[in-house]
Amino acid sequence: MQTDAGHARRSPPLILSLLLGAVPVALLFLVVRHLGGGLIDDAFIFCRYAANIAAGQGAVFNSGERVEGFTSPAHALVTAALVTMGIEAPVAAWWVSMGAAALSLVALCLFRGAPGLCAALLAIAAAPFALWASTGMDSSLFALAITISVLMVEADLDRWRRGESPSPISKRTWFAAGSAVIVRPEGILLLMIVIAIAPRHLTSIRGVGGPLIGVAPVILLTLLRGAYYGDWVPNTFRAKVGGGGVDLWARGLDYLADSGIALAPLVLLASAHAWRVLRRRETAAVGTWITVALAAGIVFEGGDHFPMHRLAVPFIPLLCLASSRLIWSLDVPGRARSVAAAAAVCLTATCSLQPAMLERFRLELTLARTWDSMGREMLRQLGSGHSIALTNAGAIPFRTGWHTIDMIGLLDRHIAARPVRLGHGYTGHEKYDSAYVLNREPDFILIHTWIWRSIVSGDEALRRVSGDANLDMSHAPRFRSTYYLRWLAMPNGFVALYERRRGGP
Incomplete structure (x- = not known):
């Protein structure tokens, strides 16, 4: 039987990984074109903030009014950077979201080779991932941040367990995990999970340095938010979550259940994989815990009014990676694994492409x-x-x-x-x-x-x-x-x- 650690030790060459990544990226653009994606109205909120930033008016929606009416500083800033290059804000926002989705697929192939390619194809088959990539929103950018951080954590833990590194989590990985909060507020959940899975790293004064690097972006963003906007949380959080309670959480649970039904093949395969890795305490359990944390965040937020399961998009690559790992761990001939992977892709596309939701x-x-x-x-x-x-x-x-x-x-x-x-x-x-x-x-x-x-x-x-x-x-x-x-x-x-x-x- 092939293990995840075995795949990590036999990472494919960089050129091969990039070539593998080009396949799902091309398919992503074809799927979006076929399904008919495009910007949604809330993307224009990012566009107005980005245009004002590029014009030197600051991160404001109305001139002179400092209100943080967006969920992703990173998305607004990257879009603003493209606007300064002469790209119209809506076009820039579209390229940021599409580019982030494409990079997520490349990252899967770059880190995991053939299993990563399978995961990337599963992600494209999941209609929410492809459709939300085209909306100009921040879901894809957050998915990219989550995917890269998880892959970096797993690579670090693999090296540490093989005795190749003195620390389970490197400083750059701590920084990447902490920086996810700049992409979306739920990024704090990623950092909390990384801290929880590296307890040995916190047993000495020297070991605390890594977590402090991870916490630094959170502290910096909070201080900047307080100084600039006069608030410690985004205004969107107060508008959507402030005053919530049991009723809000019940609605969030319903939303999560609907998303689980749409992504049923991935959820079932990922759950089977999670059962295996949690029992064996394998490195791949990191993605499981982060997926659970993000799902809990959906419940806390009370779900979303947009169709096509937007809030589930950030952990779709993790579900796909877990599903692919389960398929690749099967002790069967390579052709049988390919058939199983193809079946998983077809089932994922069939379940997620709900006509009414589309x-x-x-x-x-x-x-x-x-x-x-x-x-x-x-x-x-x-x-x-x-x-x-x-x-x-x-x-x-x-x-x-x-x-x-x-x-x-x-x-x-x-x-x-x-x-x-x-x-x-x-x-x-x-x-x-x-x-x-x-x-x-x-x-x-x-x-x-x-x-x-x-x-x-x-x-x-x-x-x-x-x-x-x-x-x-x-x-x-x-x-x-x-x-x-x-x-x-x-x-x-x-x-x-x-x-x-x-x-x-």
């Missing part, structure tokens, strides 16, 4: 394109320098450049801090404060997030409102008396925009 995902892409065109047309017809309040604070604010009030609080400190019991409304959209928004007197309020085919009466428009925050606003007497309905003609319909009356009701 349609919901494509709807998100359609909405993003719709709001992108709405923002362009609003800027053309109304000009710059306005302010707007809305719940879909992505493409429209990015294209108009208007000062924006996010009615669900991701980009607003006051709304995010509201003491709301979470877990009962639409995920991530449960906090709102219409009175506060009206007190800020935005020039426009958008409560209809679609393009109308024809113009309707004001009363009819107010009867056709969706979303808790939008409904609450539409029922506010001050909104009805202070704002009037204005229709903007679009190439394919009309936008219902509420404009503030000048000089009072």
Whole structure:
């Protein structure tokens, strides 16, 4: 029987690994093209932050307002770096997410050769991994950080157990594990697991140096966040998780269960592999514990409103690597292992490509394109320098450049801090404060997030409102008396925009 340690000792040459990695990378782009990926609206939040950073205005959404309304400083900074090179922010964000997914596949092949190639093919077969790679979001970048860190930890532990290194975890690996928190807040879970699996490293003063290197990025990011934003956690955390409890966690558990069903072949194979390595205390158990920790993080966060299991994407490469290792450990002829690997790829693709979920995902892409065109047309017809309040604070604010009030609080400190019991409304959209928004007197309020085919009466428009925050606003007497309905003609319909009356009701 072949062991994981055996594979580590027989790592393939660099050139061969890169050639192996080129295969899944090419397939990734083909799969994305076939399934029809693209940017979603929240990616434009990163784009606006990145554009402001590149323009020298700082890491802000609205000029002069320091609110951390994004989940990944690393994603925003890398996107901003590409913007400074003359690349448009949405294109830059797309390349960051696609590039990170591609590098994850290369890393698997680079570290593990043929089993890594199998893992990479399994990852491509998992529809969430490929589709979210195309969205311009930070999921793929976090998956890359997790994958590389786990592979580095395993390589270090292998060398240590063979007596080739005095320390179980090298300083560069500690730094990589700690730096994952710069990609997403859940990166702290990775560092905690690495600290937990290296207890011998902490038994001497000298040994504490490694963990301190790992903790350093966490401390530095926290201090910078406090100094720049005046807060110790991202504003998005307060908006989505602050005030959570049992109900929020129950919803997160449901989300995790749905993701587990979609990724059932990988979960089953990875679980069988975990049972084996945990009993034998093998190096590969690292990926198991980190996967469990990230899954627990999903429960704590209460899941996500986006389709296609976005929060599971970061540990999909780990599930694929564990599944591949199980297949490659089978004491059967090589052809039989290849057949088993092909079957696993087919089953993964079949289970993960859920038609209803795919349609919901494509709807998100359609909405993003719709709001992108709405923002362009609003800027053309109304000009710059306005302010707007809305719940879909992505493409429209990015294209108009208007000062924006996010009615669900991701980009607003006051709304995010509201003491709301979470877990009962639409995920991530449960906090709102219409009175506060009206007190800020935005020039426009958008409560209809679609393009109308024809113009309707004001009363009819107010009867056709969706979303808790939008409904609450539409029922506010001050909104009805202070704002009037204005229709903007679009190439394919009309936008219902509420404009503030000048000089009072």
